[in-house]
Amino acid sequence: MRVNQQIEVSATHPYSIFLGASLEDLGEFLEQKIGSSHHLLVITHPTVGEYYLQRLLKGLLAFQYDILYVPAGEEGKSLEQLSALTSEAVACGADRHSVVLALGGGVIGDLAGFFASIYMRGIPFVQIPTTLLAQVDSSIGGKTAVNHPAGKNLIGSFYPPLAVWTDFSTLQTLPWEEIQNGLAETIKHAVLGDAELFLFLEDHRQEILDRVPEIYRELTTRSLQVKVKVVSEDEKEKGQRMLLNLGHSFGHALETEAVYRGITHGQGVSIGLIAAAYLAKARGLINAGEVQRIFSLTKGLGLPVSVQGKDPNTLLHLMEADKKNKNGQKILILPDSIGHALVVRDAQDEEILKAWEKVITE
Amino acid sequence: MRVNQQIEVSATHPYSIFLGASLEDLGEFLEQKIGSSHHLLVITHPTVGEYYLQRLLKGLLAFQYDILYVPAGEEGKSLEQLSALTSEAVACGADRHSVVLALGGGVIGDLAGFFASIYMRGIPFVQIPTTLLAQVDSSIGGKTAVNHPAGKNLIGSFYPPLAVWTDFSTLQTLPWEEIQNGLAETIKHAVLGDAELFLFLEDHRQEILDRVPEIYRELTTRSLQVKVKVVSEDEKEKGQRMLLNLGHSFGHALETEAVYRGITHGQGVSIGLIAAAYLAKARGLINAGEVQRIFSLTKGLGLPVSVQGKDPNTLLHLMEADKKNKNGQKILILPDSIGHALVVRDAQDEEILKAWEKVITE
Ligand SMILES: NC(=O)c1ccc[n+]([C@@H]2O[C@H](COP(=O)([O-])OP(=O)(O)OC[C@H]3O[C@@H](n4cnc5c(N)ncnc54)[C@H](O)[C@@H]3O)[C@@H](O)[C@H]2O)c1
Ligand SMILES: NC(=O)c1ccc[n+]([C@@H]2O[C@H](COP(=O)([O-])OP(=O)(O)OC[C@H]3O[C@@H](n4cnc5c(N)ncnc54)[C@H](O)[C@@H]3O)[C@@H](O)[C@H]2O)c1
Numbered sequence: 001m002r003v004n005q006q007i008e009v010s011a012t013h014p015y016s017i018f019l020g021a022s023l024e025d026l027g028e029f030l031e032q033k034i035g036s037s038h039h040l041l042v043i044t045h046p047t048v049g050e051y052y053l054q055r056l057l058k059g060l061l062a063f064q065y066d067i068l069y070v071p072a073g074e075e076g077k078s079l080e081q082l083s084a085l086t087s088e089a090v091a092c093g094a095d096r097h098s099v100v101l102a103l104g105g106g107v108i109g110d111l112a113g114f115f116a117s118i119y120m121r122g123i124p125f126v127q128i129p130t131t132l133l134a135q136v137d138s139s140i141g142g143k144t145a146v147n148h149p150a151g152k153n154l155i156g157s158f159y160p161p162l163a164v165w166t167d168f169s170t171l172q173t174l175p176w177e178e179i180q181n182g183l184a185e186t187i188k189h190a191v192l193g194d195a196e197l198f199l200f201l202e203d204h205r206q207e208i209l210d211r212v213p214e215i216y217r218e219l220t221t222r223s224l225q226v227k228v229k230v231v232s233e234d235e236k237e238k239g240q241r242m243l244l245n246l247g248h249s250f251g252h253a254l255e256t257e258a259v260y261r262g263i264t265h266g267q268g269v270s271i272g273l274i275a276a277a278y279l280a281k282a283r284g285l286i287n288a289g290e291v292q293r294i295f296s297l298t299k300g301l302g303l304p305v306s307v308q309g310k311d312p313n314t315l316l317h318l319m320e321a322d323k324k325n326k327n328g329q330k331i332l333i334l335p336d337s338i339g340h341a342l343v344v345r346d347a348q349d350e351e352i353l354k355a356w357e358k359v360i361t362e
Numbered sequence: 363m364r365v366n367q368q369i370e371v372s373a374t375h376p377y378s379i380f381l382g383a384s385l386e387d388l389g390e391f392l393e394q395k396i397g398s399s400h401h402l403l404v405i406t407h408p409t410v411g412e413y414y415l416q417r418l419l420k421g422l423l424a425f426q427y428d429i430l431y432v433p434a435g436e437e438g439k440s441l442e443q444l445s446a447l448t449s450e451a452v453a454c455g456a457d458r459h460s461v462v463l464a465l466g467g468g469v470i471g472d473l474a475g476f477f478a479s480i481y482m483r484g485i486p487f488v489q490i491p492t493t494l495l496a497q498v499d500s501s502i503g504g505k506t507a508v509n510h511p512a513g514k515n516l517i518g519s520f521y522p523p524l525a526v527w528t529d530f531s532t533l534q535t536l537p538w539e540e541i542q543n544g545l546a547e548t549i550k551h552a553v554l555g556d557a558e559l560f561l562f563l564e565d566h567r568q569e570i571l572d573r574v575p576e577i578y579r580e581l582t583t584r585s586l587q588v589k590v591k592v593v594s595e596d597e598k599e600k601g602q603r604m605l606l607n608l609g610h611s612f613g614h615a616l617e618t619e620a621v622y623r624g625i626t627h628g629q630g631v632s633i634g635l636i637a638a639a640y641l642a643k644a645r646g647l648i649n650a651g652e653v654q655r656i657f658s659l660t661k662g663l664g665l666p667v668s669v670q671g672k673d674p675n676t677l678l679h680l681m682e683a684d685k686k687n688k689n690g691q692k693i694l695i696l697p698d699s700i701g702h703a704l705v706v707r708d709a710q711d712e713e714i715l716k717a718w719e720k721v722i723t724e
Contacts, residue, residue, distance in 0.1 A: 012374070079445050082517075083510065090512035118480070121505065121518045121599075143483065148445065150452035155444075156483045157519070237483075 005221065009160070010232045011142055017164040017228070019221055023052055026101070026128065026165050027059030033162070034099065034124070040065035041094050043085065043112035044103040045072040048130055051173050056103060056128070066092040070111060077111045077146045079155065085115050096120045099162070105131030105178070106138035110156070113144035117159035124162040130170040132182025132216070133266070136189065136223040139164045141231040141241075152252075158236055168217050176211075176302075181266030183208070183301050184247075186219055188273055189226035191294060192246045195339025197222045198297070205300045243341050246333040247273035250355070253318035254307060263307075270303035271359050279347070279355035280334040290338050305359070312356035316349060367583065371522070372594045373504055379526040379590070381583055385414055388463070388490065388527050389421030395524070396461065396486070402427035403456050405447065405474035406465040407434040410492055413535050418465060418490070428454040432473060439473045439508045441517065447477050458482045461524070467493030467540070468500035472518070475506035479521035486524040492532040494544025494578070495628070498551065498585040501526045503593040503603075514614075520598055530579050538573075538664075543628030545570070545663050546609075548581055550635055551588035553656060554608045557701025559584045560659070567662045605703050608695040609635035612717070615680035616669060625669075632665035633721050641709070641717035642696040652700050667721070674718035678711060 004020025018029070030036070040063050044053065049069065057065075068088050070076045089098070102112035102125055109127050116125035129139035145156025171179070190198035200219065201208065207215040227244065234241040251272030254263055277291045299305050319330060330352070332344045366382025380391070392398070402425050406415065411431065419427075430450050432438045451460070464474035464487055471489050478487035491501035507518025533541070552560035562581065563570065569577040589606065596603040612634030616625055639653045661667050681692060692714070694706045 079441055083441050086510050086517060087512045090510075090516070118476075118517050118519055120516065121507065121520055145483065148448050148452075150449045154452070154482065155448060155480050157480055158483055 004217075007225065007228055009140065009228055011160045011235050013160045015160050015163055017140065017166060017224065019166050019168075019224075020217065021165050021167055023055040023128070023165075023167045023170070024059045026056060026126070027062060029163070029165070030060075030099070030126075031062055036062035037097075038063070039094060039098040040101055041089060041092070041098050042067045042101045042103055043070060043115070044068075044108060045070060045076075045105075047072060048104045048108070052103060052130065052170060056101070066094070070108065072107070074107060074147065077107050077153075079146055079148065081111060082115055082118075082146055085111075086119060089115075089119060094119070094123075096123060098123050100125035101128060102126065102161075103128045103130065105129065105134045109134055109138050110143075110145050110153070113159055113161065114146055114156055117144055117157040122159070125159075127161045127164040129164065129166055131174055132171055132179050132220065133185055134182075135166050135168075135171075135220050136182055137185045137227060139166070140224055140227045141244075142235065143237075152256075166220075168213065168220065171211075171216055172213075177264065177266075179211070180301070180303055181264055182220075184266035184269040184273070184298075184303055186223040187294070187298055187301070187303075188244075188246050188269060189223045191273065191277075191335050191338055192243050192333070192341035193226040193229065193339065194222060195337070197226070198293075198338050201301075202293070202297055205297070208301060242331065242343050243333055246335065246341050247276055249319050249330070249332055250275040250315075250359075253315045254310070256318045257310065257315060267304050270298050270305065271307050274298060274305045275355045275359045276332065276334055278358040279332070279351055280336065282351060282354065283334065283344075285334055285336040285342075286338075290335070293338060294335075306361050307359060308361050310356075310360050312353050312360060315356050316352055319352070366579075369587065369590055371502065371590055373522045373597050375522045377522050377525055379502065379528065379586065381528050381530075381586075382579065383527050383529055385417040385490070385527075385529045385532070386421045388418060388488070389424065391525070391527070392422075392461070392488075393424055398424035399459075400425070401456060401460040402463055403451060403454070403460055404429045404463045404465055405432060405477070406430075406470060407432060407438075407467075409434060410466045410470070414465060414492065414532060418463070428456070430454075432470065434469070436469060436509065439469050439515075441508055441510065443473060444477055444480075444508055447473075448481060451477075451481060456481070456485075458485060460485050462487035463490060464488065464523075465490045465492065467491065467496045471496055471500050472505075472507050472515070475521055475523065476508055476518055479506055479519040484521070487521075489523045489526040491526065491528055493536055494533055494541050494582065495547055496544075497528050497530075497533075497582050498544055499547045499589060501528070502586055502589045504597065505599075514618075528582075530575065530582065533573075533578055534575070539626065539628075541573070542663070542665055543626055544582075546628035546631040546635070546660075546665055548585040549656070549660055549663070549665075550606075550608050550631060551585045553635065553639075553697050553700055554605050554695070554703035555588040555591065555701065556584060557699070559588070560655075560700050563663070564655070564659055567659070570663060604693065604705050605695055608697065608703050609638050611681050611692070611694055612637040612677075612721075615677045616672070618680045619672065619677060629666050632660050632667065633669050636660060636667045637717045637721045638694065638696055640720040641694070641713055642698065644713060644716065645696065645706075647696055647698040647704075648700075652697070655700060656697075668723050669721060670723050672718075672722050674715050674722060677718050678714055681714070 100116040127139040142160035145153035251268030489501040504522035507515035613630030
């Protein structure tokens with residue numbers, strides 16, 4: 001079994017992240033971990049299945065399995081899709097001893113993970129992240145969810161996987177704009193928790209643009225470790241975990257305003273990060289040079305650092321609906337150096353408006 | 363705060379059952395436990411609300427609250443209802459710090475508990491059971507669920523409540539057939555785990571039929587303690603907890619065959635209990651005298667001990683769909699004395715068919 005690195009995540013039910021693992025070898029791992037008598041439910045997107053299912057199935061010869069397809073896109077993360085998966089699972093005889101394999105990006109991970117958490121009150125699942133975003137972010141931390149007309153990720157659970165199985169080679173087929181979504185989270189991780197990662201990104205900008213596999217291995221491994229560290233200290237999002245929302249309070253407002261169309265999550269996070277950096281500078285938390293570095297790196301990786309023709313007041317108002325806010329008070333995450341961030345609870349509407357204005361062009 | 367008795371349930375998150383508490387006093391308890399800054403979401407049925415909401419609300423003057431109504435009946439336990447609750451909760455501003463109060467029977471407890479477990483990935487909830495079944499059974503043990511076209515309680519979670527708040531006076535308005543559903547579970551609890559409770563039921567048959575409050579206090583308290591003991595030892599239903607399925611494998615088959623119409627859950631359990639007793643006797647686990655006592659008590663409390671015109675083979679087949687079965691093997695719970703039961707994994711189809719035949723009349 002070829003695995004380059006194994007990282008332990010401490011949680012109610014601790015689990016391991018296997019980095020540089022091969023899709024072909026997951027079966028062997030499962031045989032050792034749980035035995036081959038378990039029925040497997042592979043949940044994936046048609047495209048991802050076309051690219052990678054053969055490789056995964058090669059290793060599952062000892063198992064009985066079924067494959068359930070979910071249409072790609074954020075719309076797939078819905079209660080309706082969950083209900084459809086339930087019908088299909090029952091139809092193929094999935095029972096309390098079945099195990100879900102989530103092969104795909106964050107949408108598959110969130111949906112299949114949530115499904116696993118509530119099917120017959122919970123069956124085990126394995127994350128097999130195939131997007132950069134899923135590898136550095138969504139497959140780690142045990143959060144699962146589906147969307148609801150009343151809000152994104154409104155319905156979900158904290159449900160740690162049996163394991164995260166990360167095969168870096170899957171990134172090769174990933175479209176550039178999807179890579180960018182993962183890069184935005186990686187810059188975020190660097191700013192909030194790893195100054196060296198930030199330097200690494202600055203030093204290897206061109207190789208990142210050229211999609212050099214070795215560079216991605218390194219950046220993915222370092223990036224996900226920032227998340228592992230944070231979630232290991234705060235599984236249920238009561239404290240430190242909020243730091244991961246750096247850029248997100250602003251970013252979510254942008255996404256919501258665009259009704260999740262026209263602006264990708266990564267773009268929202270990038271612009272949000274820049275807005276947070278401006279606000280941090282206005283408060284004297286970081287200096288102009290640090291803002292400039294964040295700005296240059298983000299821009300240099302092809303991510304947007306501003307947005308056109310938005311109304312700051314509308315965006316401010318949308319930040320109020322964020323589910324992390326308590327009693328209407330706005331909680332923001334701001335960097336206080338490159339490599340460190342803090343939770344700010346007393347941000348005033350005027351400061352936030354000013355930060356918005358800095359990232360909005362005419 | 364008037365509370366007659368407080369029982370601790372050990373679980374991942376331990377909680378207390380308050381027995382002989384008053385609806386009016388829940389607010390005071392919550393103020394002490396979590397403070398009054400939390401928004402409350404009371405989820406109930408219209409009828410139950412009409413009877414008991416005023417009393418509950420009297421104690422909640424310090425809180426901000428909203429009331430969400432769910433139509434009565436098993437149909438209310440659905441993903442659609444869950445989705446509707448989600449919309450309503452968002453509309454009234456429920457956030458991650460809101461607390462759900464589930465005021466009603468098992469349907470409300472299961473639905474509101476499941477809703478609480480997944481709304482914004484989990485908010486606290488309090489069980490306020492108002493049916494005998496909910497007081498002795500469904501409010502305890504942390505199981506929540508909704509139904510799905512593909513199966514009853516197919517989607518759910520293990521999610522312990524903040525507390526169970528049991529006001530015995532609510533039983534006074536409960537229709538007799540609903541009382542019977544709770545009595546069936548109480549006989550089950552007595553047979554599987556409390557010989558003295560069985561004697562108590564035998565000795566007080568008439569008072570039970572006459573609905574004497576003091577007798578119900580006693581039987582409820584003893585009955586729920588059997589469940590508390592079992593679930594405290596096996597929170598996630600991996601072993602001992604299966605004992606609570608005494609009578610249920612048979613009973614579920616009857617309910618399923620009747621498509622949950624025409625036969626109540628309590629009736630299913632009663633007949634199932636008798637079938638299990640016959641099977642236990644055929645195996646030499648219990649004697650004829652013990653079967654007779656179970657039979658007489660069940661019948662004496664007005665519960666059915668047989669069913670008319672069913673096909674044993676159909677019912678046998680329906681037992682196979684039970685989600686507790688592993689790899690198609692049938693797991694049965696059988697009494698080996700009055701007050702004790704065990705898990706049987708080698709029951710043959712012929713024995714089960716014979717047990718069915720004993721409880722089927724022409
Ligand atoms: N649970 C968490 O902690 C967490 C954290 C961050 C984001 N998320 C969620 O993640 C989701 C976004 O995830 P995402 O960015 O991975 O998007 P995604 O899952 O929608 O994947 C993006 C697209 O790439 C395709 N794809 C996936 N792998 C591929 C591959 N190897 N080659 C070619 N195409 C491939 C997918 O089919 C999809 O069309 C959002 O729903 C977000 O809410 C969750
Ligand atoms: N979670 C568990 O561990 C568990 C265990 C057993 C059963 N259950 C579930 O419980 C449900 C059955 O619960 P139930 O038997 O309480 O039925 P129920 O909740 O449907 O209540 C029965 C009826 O009585 C009404 N009612 C409730 N309290 C009343 C009162 N005080 N006075 C007058 N009317 C009142 C209700 O509105 C309803 O119409 C099933 O869905 C079953 O799956 C769950």
